[in-house]
Amino acid sequence: xxxxxxxxxxxxxxxxxxxxxxxxxxxxxxxxxxxxxxxxxxxxxxxxxxxxxxxxxxxxxxxxxxxxxxxxxxxxxxxxxxxxxxxxxxxxxxxxxxxxxxxxxxxxxxxxxxxxxxxxxxxxxxxxxxxxxxxxxxxxxxxxxxxxxxxxxxxxxxxxxxxxxxxxxxxxxxxxxxxxxxxxxxxx
Numbered sequence: 001x002x003x004x005x006x007x008x009x010x011x012x013x014x015x016x017x018x019x020x021x022x023x024x025x026x027x028x029x030x031x032x033x034x035x036x037x038x039x040x041x042x043x044x045x046x047x048x049x050x051x052x053x054x055x056x057x058x059x060x061x062x063x064x065x066x067x068x069x070x071x072x073x074x075x076x077x078x079x080x081x082x083x084x085x086x087x088x089x090x091x092x093x094x095x096x097x098x099x100x101x102x103x104x105x106x107x108x109x110x111x112x113x114x115x116x117x118x119x120x121x122x123x124x125x126x127x128x129x130x131x132x133x134x135x136x137x138x139x140x141x142x143x144x145x146x147x148x149x150x151x152x153x154x155x156x157x158x159x160x161x162x163x164x165x166x167x168x169x170x171x172x173x174x175x176x177x178x179x180x181x182x183x184x185x186x187x188x
Contacts, residue, residue, distance in 0.1 A: 012041075012052035015170055019163045026156040035079050036160060039130035040167035042080055042095040043087040050076075050095035051102045058107075070109040073099070077109075086131055132164045137177040141184050148181075148188040157181050 016037060023033035034057055041050045054076070063069050076099065080092040100108075132140045147157050158181045168175050 010049070010052040010055070011170055012049050013056050015166060016053055016056040018166060022159050022163055026159050027153065028156055028159075031075070033163070035075065036130050036163055037167065038076055038079050038095065039083050039086075040133045040164055042083045042092045043130075043133040044091075044167065044171050044173070046171065047091040047095040048098040051098040054099045055102060066104075066106045069103075069107040070111075073103070073107065073109050074111065083130075086134070130160075130164065132161065132175070132178050133168060133173070135168075135173065135175055135177050137179065140178045141187070144179065144181055144184040145187045148184070154181060154185065 016034070019037055020033045023030070023036075034053060037053055038050055041047055041053060054073075057063060057072060058069050063072055077096065080096050083092045131143045134140075144157060144161070147160070148154065152160075161178075161181050165175060
């Protein structure tokens with residue numbers, strides 16, 4: 001599939017590859033890397049870069065069918081909805097619009113994603129990731145501790161922390177208030 005905005009032209013492509021590679025050493029699941037990335041991008045100074053994440057992911061062989069790309073965009077859309085409670089609505093909407101501008105018509109998904117939504121432990125676990133991009137000391141401390149308390153290993157939590165730092169770095173965002181995983185460990 002060729003697109004006018006090739007992911008190889010974007011600094012986000014290198015970031016995506018780096019984060020995807022880091023997640024391979026975790027037990028967080030093979031596709032959870034892009035959920036963390038989209039959450040960070042939607043809270044960043046340039047949420048339109050979400051389109052570059054989308055272009056990077058759809059180039060993968062496992063996303064070679066329209067149905068696979070639709071399933072992918074449903075997960076992205078759901079993550080962006082959840083980001084609204086963290087960064088409010090403007091940036092996640094901006095991210096979704098940027099993605100829609102590079103989607104092919106046959107890949108657009110108009111299904112409902114919240115119809116069978118459950119308020120369960122898995123949902124709570126997903127909500128614990130990715131608030132760190134906001135550089136909030138107390139809230140990040142609470143989320144790192146919460147991530148550890150729900151059973152995510154210290155090593156996997158460290159990978160999440162490092163990947164979020166990488167996203168912040170491409171925007172030159174200061175993460176000077178964010179505690180380290182080790183600094184929060186006493187509170188687990």
